[in-house]
Amino acid sequence: MTQEPMIMISSSYLMIALMLSLQVYIGLRTVLFGIVLPAEALQDPAVRAIRRNYALLTSGFAVVIGGVCFLWMRHQPARSLLIWTTAILLSIIASGFAIWISRMSAQRLKAARGWEIVVQTKRAASLVAGRMHSPVLSTWWYSANAAVMALCIFFAIAKWDTIPQLLILGNFDFNKSVWTVFILNIVQALNITVFVCYNLMIGRARTSLDPQDQEGSLQKQLKHKKIHSILTWGASLLMVVFAGVAQAIALYGWKGKLLFLSGMSLWVALFLALIGVMLYLRIKGIDQLRDVPSMEERHWKWLGSIYVNPEDPAWIVPNIHGFGWTINMANPRGKIIVAATVAIPVIEIILFLPILNK
Numbered sequence: 001m002t003q004e005p006m007i008m009i010s011s012s013y014l015m016i017a018l019m020l021s022l023q024v025y026i027g028l029r030t031v032l033f034g035i036v037l038p039a040e041a042l043q044d045p046a047v048r049a050i051r052r053n054y055a056l057l058t059s060g061f062a063v064v065i066g067g068v069c070f071l072w073m074r075h076q077p078a079r080s081l082l083i084w085t086t087a088i089l090l091s092i093i094a095s096g097f098a099i100w101i102s103r104m105s106a107q108r109l110k111a112a113r114g115w116e117i118v119v120q121t122k123r124a125a126s127l128v129a130g131r132m133h134s135p136v137l138s139t140w141w142y143s144a145n146a147a148v149m150a151l152c153i154f155f156a157i158a159k160w161d162t163i164p165q166l167l168i169l170g171n172f173d174f175n176k177s178v179w180t181v182f183i184l185n186i187v188q189a190l191n192i193t194v195f196v197c198y199n200l201m202i203g204r205a206r207t208s209l210d211p212q213d214q215e216g217s218l219q220k221q222l223k224h225k226k227i228h229s230i231l232t233w234g235a236s237l238l239m240v241v242f243a244g245v246a247q248a249i250a251l252y253g254w255k256g257k258l259l260f261l262s263g264m265s266l267w268v269a270l271f272l273a274l275i276g277v278m279l280y281l282r283i284k285g286i287d288q289l290r291d292v293p294s295m296e297e298r299h300w301k302w303l304g305s306i307y308v309n310p311e312d313p314a315w316i317v318p319n320i321h322g323f324g325w326t327i328n329m330a331n332p333r334g335k336i337i338v339a340a341t342v343a344i345p346v347i348e349i350i351l352f353l354p355i356l357n358k
Contacts, residue, residue: 017062027321033103034304045189061094136203149188169250184247195236290317
């Protein structure tokens with residue numbers, strides 16, 4: 001493997017490892033690994049220690065796994081992609097192990113302190129939130145994404161006769177055909193479809209208001225949705241542009257380090273945008289919004305990460321950790337969405353298998 005892909009893969013590993021280590025400081029301060037705490041627990045040194053220990057444990061795992069994989073790669077450089085992919089998967093598994101340990105510590109601390117959480121039964125909802133306000137970007141915004149894809153298709157058709165018979169993209173080469181020329185446009189179309197659906201899901205997510213400050217909590221939740229909607233649109237546009245650049249490199253023989261530079265730019269832009277949004281939400285206190293109907297711990301399974309509540313009619317609810325949304329797995333529509341989400345990357349892998357196996 002050449003130096004550029006190596007830098008890109010290792011940088012991806014570092015970014016993912018950093019996000020895994022810092023996730024404990026993101027979201028609701030009164031939720032510790034899915035365990036709901038009272039407001040007075042925020043200043044408890046033991047709570048801070050649990051968060052700190054998780055970050056240290058996860059980062060320690062990441063350093064060890066990264067070091068072992070780096071040494072392994074030096075002996076088998078041809079398997080660098082497989083090695084770093086394994087490193088990412090192992091880091092995610094190690095993070096899950098650290099969450100399990102930290103969650104048990106949080107449960108023991110809650111029992112030892114005798115903290116009792118009164119489940120709120122009084123709820124408030126806004127019937128005009130989706131009518132008089134625009135919680136997310138209009139689907140028309142994705143016309144820009146579709147326009148980029150359309151331009152890529154237009155130039156590929158217009159320059160068909162000048163496209164070489166052997167297409168080269170990075171370390172892969174494949175014969176010219178309708179499939180190989182337009183396969184990245186199919187990826188672009190799948191990308192746009194997924195992000196449009198996610199944007200619509202954000203708009204349909206429940207708006208649970210604070211009975212003590214209904215208008216204030218409404219405005220914060222609308223802003224929360226708008227920020228995530230903008231982030232979603234921007235991420236989709238960047239990915240569509242990157243796929244277009246990759247297609248142009250393969251079809252028109254663009255040389256140099258453009259693929260590496262565009263790939264790194266995509267990763268850095270997405271990473272900085274995500275960090276920037278998280279910091280903004282934390283500074284403004286928008287990440288501290290509570291969805292009253294879904295705050296009971298008994299409804300959050302698998303280390304407090306999966307929401308399962310057959311009594312809740314909502315199929316998408318705010319994540320208990322305070323960032324983004326999650327699916328109610330007890331709702332049939334929620335299961336369909338999860339299945340479709342898993343199917344998209346599987347479809348993309350299947351699309352590329354005939355090319356990669358040549």
